[in-house]
Amino acid sequence: MPRVIVDVMPKPEILDPQGKAVTGALGRLGYQGLSVRQGKRFEIEVDGELTDERLGQIREAADKLLANTVIESFDVRVDA
Amino acid sequence: MSARIGVVTFPGTLDDVDAARAVRLTGGEPVRLWHGNASLEDVDAVILPGGFSYGDYLRCGAIARFSPVMGEVIRAARAGLPVLGICNGFQVLCEAHLLPGALIRNASRTFICREQPLRVETTATAWSGAYTPGQQITIAIKHAEGAYVADADTVKKLEDDGRVVFRYLGNPNGSVNDIAGVTNERGNVVGLMPHPEHNVDPVVSPSVDGRAFFTGVLAYLQAVS
Numbered sequence: 001m002p003r004v005i006v007d008v009m010p011k012p013e014i015l016d017p018q019g020k021a022v023t024g025a026l027g028r029l030g031y032q033g034l035s036v037r038q039g040k041r042f043e044i045e046v047d048g049e050l051t052d053e054r055l056g057q058i059r060e061a062a063d064k065l066l067a068n069t070v071i072e073s074f075d076v077r078v079d080a
Numbered sequence: 081m082s083a084r085i086g087v088v089t090f091p092g093t094l095d096d097v098d099a100a101r102a103v104r105l106t107g108g109e110p111v112r113l114w115h116g117n118a119s120l121e122d123v124d125a126v127i128l129p130g131g132f133s134y135g136d137y138l139r140c141g142a143i144a145r146f147s148p149v150m151g152e153v154i155r156a157a158r159a160g161l162p163v164l165g166i167c168n169g170f171q172v173l174c175e176a177h178l179l180p181g182a183l184i185r186n187a188s189r190t191f192i193c194r195e196q197p198l199r200v201e202t203t204a205t206a207w208s209g210a211y212t213p214g215q216q217i218t219i220a221i222k223h224a225e226g227a228y229v230a231d232a233d234t235v236k237k238l239e240d241d242g243r244v245v246f247r248y249l250g251n252p253n254g255s256v257n258d259i260a261g262v263t264n265e266r267g268n269v270v271g272l273m274p275h276p277e278h279n280v281d282p283v284v285s286p287s288v289d290g291r292a293f294f295t296g297v298l299a300y301l302q303a304v305s
Contacts, residue, residue: 010184014229015254017185065146068139068175070182071229 002050003079004058008067009039042066043079050078082109083301085294086123088153088169090115090144094131095166095277102277103127106294118148124301125162125206126153128169130222130275140183140225141171150176162206162297163269167223170261170271179262179271180238181230186223187254193222195286196274197249198260202242205267210296217289219274221252226273228255228262238262246272 010016019037026034042062046054059076067074085108089096100110111123115133120126133144144150150172157163157178165173173179186192195218200211211217230238235256238244246261253273261272276290 013231014184015187015227017187017189021189065138065142068142068182070174070180070231071184 002046004044004046004050004055005077005079006042006044006058006062006066007039007075007077008042008062008072009074010037011071011073014071039072040066082107083124083298084109084111084122085297086111086113086120086126088113088115088126088128088149090131090133090147092132092135093129093168095129095275096131098275099127099129099166099277102280102290102294105280106291106298108294108298113149115144115147115149118152120149120152120156120161125164125297126156127277128153128163128165128172129277130167130169133168133172136168136225139171139175141168141173141175144168144172145175154178157264157269160266160268162300164207164293164297165269165271166275166277167226167273170273171225173269173271178269179264180234181228181262183225183273184227184229185225186227186252188252191222191224192226192252194220194252196221196252196260198246198274199249201244201247202263204242205245205263205270206300207270207293207297208245209300210292216249217292218279218287219276219290220278220285221274223253223273226253226255228259228273230256235259241265245270246274 022036062074085103087100103110171183200215248258248260251258263270276293279285279290
């Protein structure tokens with residue numbers, strides 16, 4: 001079954017308090033020099049063949065629901 | 081006949097009972113609306129109350145925004161129906177693009193629950209007309225995702241057009257320009273993070289500054305009818 005990955009990330013100019021918290025925790029554990037931004041990954045199983053039209057629908061759904069493009073950017077790719 | 085004010089309940093809504101009570105205490109008739117019914121029951125105004133609709137899954141308000149009742153709320157709001165979004169309701173209105181911007185995790189990364197001083201910036205909305213411009217009021221806040229953000233052009237437009245309705249005095253959550261609440265171009269849709277429905281009864285609140293939201297919309301409805 002074809003699988004599509006949608007990655008959603010907070011836009012660079014948007015404060016990412018969760019990423020900041022993880023960055024701080026890594027520092028306390030001794031992992032220095034690592035800056036984290038935290039996003040979301042969606043794995044979407046597609047029934048039947050993955051056509052360009054189907055991929056277009058997923059892109060549309062990502063824009064409509066999975067990401068809020070006021071604060072987030074997203075990337076859609078086919079899982080190889 | 082008193083005005084009929086709809087109060088929407090989503091799965092996970094918490095403050096619908098308080099919002100309905102606030103409407104009743106201030107002279108309106110609350111009408112409970114269920115998220116799964118695509119009907120507004122001919123109400124004169126709608127309140128989207130606070131809580132954690134759909135468990136805040138995906139993003140706060142993101143799933144509620146596509147519920148059957150919201151289709152009707154969006155249609156009616158665009159036609160001028162007064163709509164007030166409180167806390168999670170504000171998040172739903174932003175997700176629905178009835179209001180610009182978005183609400184993200186507090187800069188402090190903590191849940192904040194306290195009495196919050198605010199300044200009323202504009203009274204030219206369906207919900208803030210019973211205040212006076214510049215008035216300082218105190219309303220409860222309780223949220224983890226209340227930091228208002230929007231791109232610089234949107235913030236400038238909101239400021240230039242006088243669409244910032246309430247501003248925090250002492251920014252609790254990292255909101256841009258201390259913004260606590262905004263309105264749409266027409267002034268009928270207002271969203272804010274503070275909870276006016278919790279500040280209507282002197283028995284349980286140190287301030288009753290929230291009452292003017294509800295009396296304000298009744299006066300507005302009377303004036304436009």
